[in-house]
Amino acid sequence: MSEKLVIRNIGLFLSGKMEQPILDGDCIVATDGKISAFGYEADLDTEGATTLVDAKGVTLAPGLIDSHIHPVVGDYTPRQQQLHWIDSTLHGGVTTLISAGEVHMPGRPKDVVGLKALAIASQRWYENFRPSGVKVHAGAPVIEHGMVEEDFKDLADAGVTLLGEVGLGTVKDGKTAQQMVGWARKYGIQSTIHTGGPSIPGSGLIDADMVLETGTDVVGHINGGHSALPDDQIVCLCESCRAALEIVHNGNERAALLTLNTARELDKLDQVILGTDGPAGSGVQPLGILRMIAMLSSLGNVPAELAFCFGNGNTARQRKLDTGMIEVGFCADFVLMDQAQHAPGKDILESVQLGNLPGVGMTVIDGVVRSLRSRNTPPANRLPEVVSGAA
Numbered sequence: 322m323s324e325k326l327v328i329r330n331i332g333l334f335l336s337g338k339m340e341q342p343i344l345d346g347d348c349i350v351a352t353d354g355k356i357s358a359f360g361y362e363a364d365l366d367t368e369g370a371t372t373l374v375d376a377k378g379v380t381l382a383p384g385l386i387d388s389h390i391h392p393v394v395g396d397y398t399p400r401q402q403q404l405h406w407i408d409s410t411l412h413g414g415v416t417t418l419i420s421a422g423e424v425h426m427p428g429r430p431k432d433v434v435g436l437k438a439l440a441i442a443s444q445r446w447y448e449n450f451r452p453s454g455v456k457v458h459a460g461a462p463v464i465e466h467g468m469v470e471e472d473f474k475d476l477a478d479a480g481v482t483l484l485g486e487v488g489l490g491t492v493k494d495g496k497t498a499q500q501m502v503g504w505a506r507k508y509g510i511q512s513t514i515h516t517g518g519p520s521i522p523g524s525g526l527i528d529a530d531m532v533l534e535t536g537t538d539v540v541g542h543i544n545g546g547h548s549a550l551p552d553d554q555i556v557c558l559c560e561s562c563r564a565a566l567e568i569v570h571n572g573n574e575r576a577a578l579l580t581l582n583t584a585r586e587l588d589k590l591d592q593v594i595l596g597t598d599g600p601a602g603s604g605v606q607p608l609g610i611l612r613m614i615a616m617l618s619s620l621g622n623v624p625a626e627l628a629f630c631f632g633n634g635n636t637a638r639q640r641k642l643d644t645g646m647i648e649v650g651f652c653a654d655f656v657l658m659d660q661a662q663h664a665p666g667k668d669i670l671e672s673v674q675l676g677n678l679p680g681v682g683m684t685v686i687d688g689v690v691r692s693l694r695s696r697n698t699p700p701a702n703r704l705p706e707v708v709s710g711a712a
């Protein structure tokens with residue numbers, strides 16, 4: 322028997338798409354984990370739901386995506402000796418995480434055979450085990466001197482689809498990095514780069530020239546992680562790059578706003594994507610993506626419905642994921658949320674644009690309810706409810 326999820330009484334329907342961020346409708350249907358229909362309940366076939374959710378008038382958005390994390394194993398990070406950080410992140414509305422390298426693995430191998438083995442193993446253990454249901458795209462090797470084209474083919478053949486941040490390994494020159502990123506791209510592996518000053522002892526400076534010469538698919542933490550590049554270099558990257566411009570929580574907030582404002586002037590807001598860069602020196606940030614959305618919306622003066630797109634649809638498009646947007650056939654990954662209690666603003670969007678976090682009331686991944694009222698966000702005015710079926 323197929324699984325059918327129906328969510329009715331949606332008050333505000335966010336699409337994840339900047340060209341039409343708010344959808345008409347009050348209902349969405351998912352069959353076997355994929356969106357099968359959405360719109361007004363009266364027009365949809367909602368019979369035979371195995372799970373029925375009454376949204377109680379709250380907002381439904383595509384699940385948030387963190388474009389930049391550093392996982393190690395399961396739901397544990399040795400970086401801050403923390404358990405269940407991914408479960409906590411789910412409670413911040415994030416349903417998909419993308420690794421920028423498993424660099425906090427104690428004793429991380431830096432020889433070529435070792436780094437390949439770690440990447441393949443990481444890809445497998447997060448494919449085989451999803452902490453609290455969260456999708457973790459991991460297995461992101463950090464390039465080192467001595468790698469040859471065949472290594473990238475081996476990695477791709479073994480299921481690796483991502484590179485870790487260029488610059489965290491021994492390759493710190495644009496010429497070598499460009500060659501290796503080219504090999505990665507040839508075999509379908511996406512790439513990102515550590516932009517800015519060193520993050521922790523042992524890492525180094527990557528300036529705009531190196532970013533441009535390397536030509537990765539994502540300009541990783543363009544606002545630094547932690548130290549940002551000088552303003553003129555950030556502006557130059559915004560002007561020169563067709564790659565994703567990734568803004569992270571663990572970076573410089575002034576540089577984040579500079580990136581946003583420059584991208585807007587250049588009509589490149591569709592390239593803006595969000596990450597946390599957690600776990601990091603500044604810890605884990607379970608509400609990091611929501612906080613970035615509220616910060617950029619309020620201080621950057623972006624309508625909240627567009628700021629949400631930085632945290633789901635834009636990332637999905639740049640990363641070629643079948644989640645993060647409301648579209649038939651896409652994964653039924655959602656966050657349901659409402660204006661936080663006693664937060665100013667006439668509705669959730671105005672409240673976020675005033676810099677307040679929404680209250681998360683439910684998350685759904687692959688059509689399955691994964692969490693109810695968030696233990697981390699402020700409490701919401703209204704909470705969705707599972708009427709029948711599994712929760």
Ligand SMILES: [Zn+2]
Nearest residue numbers: 486515520546
């Ligand atoms: Zn970094």
